[in-house]
Amino acid sequence: MAAYLELCHSGKLRERIEAAVSLLGSCSVCPRSCGVNRLAGDPGKCRTPREAMVSSYGPHFGEEAPLVGRHGSGTIFFTNCNLECLFCQNYSISQLGDGEKVNKEEIAYRMLSLQAKGCHNINLVSPTHVVPQILEALETAVESGLHLPLVYNSGGYDSVETLKILDGIVDIYMPDMKYDDADIAKELSGIESYPAMNKAAIKEMHRQVGDLEINEEGVAQRGLLVRHLVLPHGLAGTKGIVNFLSKEISPNTYVNIMAQYHPCYKAFQIPGLEQRISPTEFREALSLARKAGLSRLDKALPIGILGIRSE
Ligand code: SF4
Numbered sequence: 001m002a003a004y005l006e007l008c009h010s011g012k013l014r015e016r017i018e019a020a021v022s023l024l025g026s027c028s029v030c031p032r033s034c035g036v037n038r039l040a041g042d043p044g045k046c047r048t049p050r051e052a053m054v055s056s057y058g059p060h061f062g063e064e065a066p067l068v069g070r071h072g073s074g075t076i077f078f079t080n081c082n083l084e085c086l087f088c089q090n091y092s093i094s095q096l097g098d099g100e101k102v103n104k105e106e107i108a109y110r111m112l113s114l115q116a117k118g119c120h121n122i123n124l125v126s127p128t129h130v131v132p133q134i135l136e137a138l139e140t141a142v143e144s145g146l147h148l149p150l151v152y153n154s155g156g157y158d159s160v161e162t163l164k165i166l167d168g169i170v171d172i173y174m175p176d177m178k179y180d181d182a183d184i185a186k187e188l189s190g191i192e193s194y195p196a197m198n199k200a201a202i203k204e205m206h207r208q209v210g211d212l213e214i215n216e217e218g219v220a221q222r223g224l225l226v227r228h229l230v231l232p233h234g235l236a237g238t239k240g241i242v243n244f245l246s247k248e249i250s251p252n253t254y255v256n257i258m259a260q261y262h263p264c265y266k267a268f269q270i271p272g273l274e275q276r277i278s279p280t281e282f283r284e285a286l287s288l289a290r291k292a293g294l295s296r297l298d299k300a301l302p303i304g305i306l307g308i309r310s311e
Contacts, residue, residue, distance in 0.1 A: 002149045003222070004169040008142045013169070017139060020132035020165050024050070030082045030128050031159045031197045046082045046129035047097065053079035055099035057110045059119050064256055064298050066212065066220035067121060067151060067172075074114030074148065075123040076107070082129045083155045084190040085178070087231075087267035094126060095265065107137030108144065115148050120219050121172065123151040128158050131166065138169070149221065157194055158201040163208070172212070173205035174225045177245075180237025188235070188270070195237075202226065202249060212254035212296070224249070225298075229258045230285045233272045238285045242292040256298035257285050 007013045023029045024038040034044030041049045059072030067073040077090070079099030092098040102110075111122050127134055138146070149171035156175035177198055179185040185194035205224050212223035228241055238257075245253045259282040267273040289297055 002147055003171045004138060004150065005142065005147060007168050008139065013135070013139055013142075016165050016169065017132070017135045020135050020162070023162065024132055028159065029131055029162055031157060031193060032082055032191075045084075046080050048080045048129050051101045051103060052107065052130040052133040053097070053099040054102045054107065054110065055079045055093040057114065059114065059117055060123065063123065064174075064220075064225060066214050066218060066225070066254075067123065067174075069120040069217065069219040071118040071120055073121055073123040073151065074111075074117070074119030075125050075153075076110050076114070077125045078127060078130050080129060081126050081155060083157055083194075085155075086188050086265060086270055087261070087263065087273055088265050089260075089262070090126075091265035104133065104136040104140050107133065108141035108146070111137065111141040111146050111148075112144055115146060119148065121149045121151045122146075123153055123174075125153045126155065127152055128154045128162075131162055135165075135169070152205075156198045156201060157189075157191060158197070158205075160200050160204045163201060163204045167208050171209065171222045172220055172225060173209055173223075174227065175202060175205060176227045176229070177202065177241045178229065178236060180240030180244075184235055184237070188273075199244060199248070202245075206249050206253075211250050211252040223254070225254045225256065227256045227258060228285075229261055230277050230282055231261055231273070232275060232277050232281065234281075235272065239288050239292075242289040242294055246292040246294050251293040252296060253294060254296040254298070255289060255294055257282075257289055259285075 026035045027038050027044050032045050036042040036044040038049050043049045055077045057076040060075040061072050063073045081094035088094050151172045152170045153174045182192045186192040209223050213221045263274050
């Protein structure tokens with residue numbers, strides 16, 4: 001049973017919604033803390049005023065195996081983002097605003113239609129800046145029978161205060177850990193505080209849901225799943241991140257070390273980011289994770305089909 005059903009039936013979901021919506025008045029939904037009044041229609045750094053936007057939704061079979069199962073993960077891609085990654089692989093959605101405005105009934109409809117298609121979960125992609133809008137939609141969807149687990153699939157720059165509002169609502173957290181170094185985070189995503197805020201967020205997520213639990217059919221039910229995209233020339237700080245996960249979160253953390261970096265958006269302008277990673281760089285990242293004591297690594301695809309550049 002999805003975590004939020006109990007909160008909803010006890011009437012406490014409404015309190016969480018009110019707490020989340022109140023953050024929009026002087027926006028501190030994410031650690032940027034822009035202070036703009038989104039209730040009055042002012043956009044902050046995420047370019048999203050009162051209403052959320054969605055670019056697409058549907059069953060997705062390219063996510064991690066425990067999310068996909070047999071019938072797919074029910075993704076909803078929210079437009080815009082609180083990060084400004086120069087190499088974003090979804091930049092038309094996250095940076096260029098590809099999508100349409102949706103009210104709570106329209107988001108709820110998308111959730112319910114994914115459930116009707118047999119998806120195993122509702123996978124909220126880039127949810128950080130629209131948490132209040134998602135909660136409003138969730139209440140509407142539950143009234144019409146939504147019961148699937150929620151996956152919070154974020155870039156990892158999440159506020160602990162906002163995450164506390166989600167305690168007992170989100171079943172599976174799937175954040176990125178993009179960088180271990182503040183200067184690199186500033187240069188590539190425009191946010192110096194990313195590593196510190198990211199680590200605090202991961203701790204809160206793990207406190208809420210623990211290590212990833214997978215049922216006998218191989219489908220994730222609850223817990224933390226961390227994504228780490230390996231960047232060329234060690235820019236992602238893999239060693240620091242895997243050591244943090246093993247020592248300060250749990251050696252049982254389920255981690256997807258990702259090799260699919262490819263230059264796009266503004267990456268061609270950044271020395272070192274204009275090429276894919278090499279097989280050696282990817283193997284080294286996996287080796288660092290294993291040496292750190294992490295053993296639950298998502299099943300890596302054969303290097304040959306990832307399009308990694310040759311040595
Ligand atoms: S959610 Fe958007 S407006 Fe609010 S603090 Fe973050 S970037 Fe700023």
